[in-house]
Amino acid sequence: MLNLFINSVFIENMVFAYFFGMCSYIAVSKSVKTALGLGAAVTFVQVMTVPLNYLLNQYVLAPNALGEGVDLGFLSFIIFIAVIAAFVQLVEMIVEKFSPSLYNQLGIFLPLIAVNCAIMGGSLFMQQMVGTEINSVGDSIVYGLGSGIGWWLAIVMMAAIREKIEYSHIPAAMKGPGIAFIITGLMGIAFMIFSGIQL
């Protein structure tokens, strides 16, 4: 389990290895504070939706789960996205009701999360890993937590770097997304150093 955790945070990092969640990663990494907020929200939703989708996968979608000869695997996409959208909506409503101050801080990020590929990607990868790395609900929680934290780590590091490069002399055409992509690439190369670690 520890291995799965380390693996999903560092080696198979959502951003650097699979490019998941790049849209909001580039768009929201301009200040460390907002990056922290979005990262926390993504990690939370990831921890909740991956196990939910794991249970649905095991008891509804997997071959023969609903009876002999029934394979609903082709419905995975639509079920997963429905769970994610419904869950994000639910979180938004609960947070708005019970903690308006937190809602004001996170409010703008919550709708963004439904279309964040890191969440959908996490569930799809979880489905592929069933039977190898992931064999229980516990494993799926660990995987959701690890991949969420990996994304969080990446966006906060990126935001910190972008706050600093405000003061650097960058060619005018490179400013903004251009340099952000190249920095992400270089960070990805640095993260490749973790590959092959076994615990």
Next chain:
Amino acid sequence: MKLSKNFTNPLAANNPVIVQILGICSALAVTVKLEPALVMGLSVTFVTAFSNLVMSLLRNGLPSRIRIIVQLVVIATLVIVVDQFLRAYMYDVSKQLSVYVGLIITNCIVMGRVEAFALGNKPWDSFVDGVANGLGYAFILVLVAFFREFFGSGSLLGFKILGDWYTPNALMLFPPMALIIIGCIIWVHRSINKDLQEK
């Protein structure tokens, strides 16, 4: 006149990937080789075109409160069609694309075009807009894949182009290089279109 402008604009001056920074998530991972990049580009074109068409037909009778979930259902259904088609007729490519086909659902280009264009325009205009944006996305994908396959394996579409004297640059096959190539494409594009540069 307006229609042709709608068509050419997303291909270059207002490209969804390098100007609006949308849909990077599922884009870069499939650019190691040219063939999966082409298939992915065409799949996204199909999904954007038809989701725009369907949502544009539905736009007058649709309450705005539930539009997001209706969009997700329409898009997810189209993606399932694409996924099943690829599995049936192009099994190898579908294995290479793995979870990224499913991630077309959360591709921001698809949702973005439906929200920004299809909900306020006539069906035929929306269809053209969807095709053009999909092709703009496919163009960048193919460009990145061209450089990565050419320098990384010395081949194009699987055919050997460079002879035995060329030592393939394995770094090009690693994920971070896709980001750096995109960064360079943005650099070139913004050097030509000066009005896009950030102050």
